[in-house]
Amino acid sequence: MKKFALGTFSTRNADAEKFAGLVVDRKVAPISRLAEEYGLPQLGGKSVLALLESWSNSFQALKALVERVDTSEWCDESHLKFHPAVDLPRQVFCTGANYRKHVIDMTVDANVGPEGLSKEELKKWAEEMMDNRVANGEPYVFTKPVSAISGPYDDLILPPTTEKPDWELELAVVIGKQGYNISEADAMDYVAGYTIVNDISARDLIPRTDYKMLGTDWFRSKGQPGFLPLGPYVVPKCFIDNPYHLLMKLTVSGATMQDETTADMLFNIEKQIAYISKYARLLPGDIICTGSPAGNGTHYNRYLTDGDVMWGEISGLGYQRQKCVVEAN
Structure with a gap:
């Protein structure tokens, strides 16, 4: 074919x-x-x-x-x-904290865990926590407004609302038929193809400090205009032999930041579709962002600034390129 x-x-x-x-x-x-x-x-x-x-x-x-x-x-x-390759989908779902090394790195970088552990002990604790999560837990999913979507080569306008804009290259699943309460066994029948997204995140806007019991605020941290470049293509699933063996690489102004494969995914695509469709009806054209590998700006304490150029690619799906531009007053 x-x-x-x-x-x-x-x-x-x-x-x-x-x-x-x-x-x-x-x-x-x-x-x-x-x-x-x-x-x-x-x-x-x-x-x-x-x-x-x-x-x-x-x-x-x-x-x-x-x-x-x-x-x-x-x-x-x-x-x-x-x-945007789908211009525009009706719904965007994002599966957070879904790459093993990425979550372990975040845990160690933020020093989140039991008190008194050394760095190596904290890493081991995080590794055991991830293994237990895969065995007994569920995907962690949130939605992102479609107004955040931009083209794969559009400039990323850095808004004045954040000082820590970050990158998250992700494999995205494109849904090809409506479904609700889909089983894992049937999940791939609902996939039309794949594309690339970059889940841009304002790291300093994720935690709510005015009322800490609210926890995370994905709306303001991930929903701003341009915070989801989508494309360049929708590649039908039959042309991707194994979605869990794709190379993912992102550079910022020539420096390699993310260089992993989709094999490090914690909850696979089937589990994500089953989980999402248990609570929401999936529609044709919907996008599921399946998580980002290790190597975001938080890990390097390096965030996007005016003039930076991001280049993100996933094998078989093409590449994205965004120039970062500070929003004019």
Whole structure:
């Protein structure tokens, strides 16, 4: 089967309309145009979200289409503007503290644990805690507003509300059909594909200090505009052989910060889908951010500043690039 992906694009004209694009070997054609040329009305005039709403039919039509098309006249993707690959989903779910080394590092860095432990003892305590959590616990999930979503190459505007903006490169699951109370055994049937997200976080806004019993405040710390670059593509799941064996790498201004694989995930995708759908109805096009590996700014005591350039990539899914710009007064 010839590989393909989906994305949302426009020409670089200021008033250009967005379109759902079929991507083959980094060349792009509007799906609505292809639908007309090849007599596929079920694909015509649809956004990526609309294609996902009838994903089973859409995928079969796209799979047959890519075997017929001649891409020589298609537009090179470098000539187009990328928008969020799903523009826009209705719901975004984030699974926090879901990479083993990441959580252990955070525990040691913050010196959170029983009093009187040495650094090595604290690390061992955290490791045992993670093993127990996987054996007996559940995923930790919160939602993120869709207004936080931006394109994969858009500038990240650093707001004046935070002094500690941080990065979290993540594999994102794209849902392909509606489901509620889904079993782990059936969970992957609901996955249309994968994409990349960066769960930007204002570290200094996570704890509530006015009333500490409230705990964490994910709304203000993770929900600000631009705090979820999404894309560049939706890659159908059949083209990712093993979602638990993907390389994840993020650099900030040339320095490698995150360099891990998805193998370090604590709760797998099946468990996340089962857990989320136990309490919320999943809809086509929904995004599940599956957690971030070790190496965020908190670990290095280094946060994003004006002029920084982030480069994040996951094998098989492409890359993201954001330049950080301080918000103008």
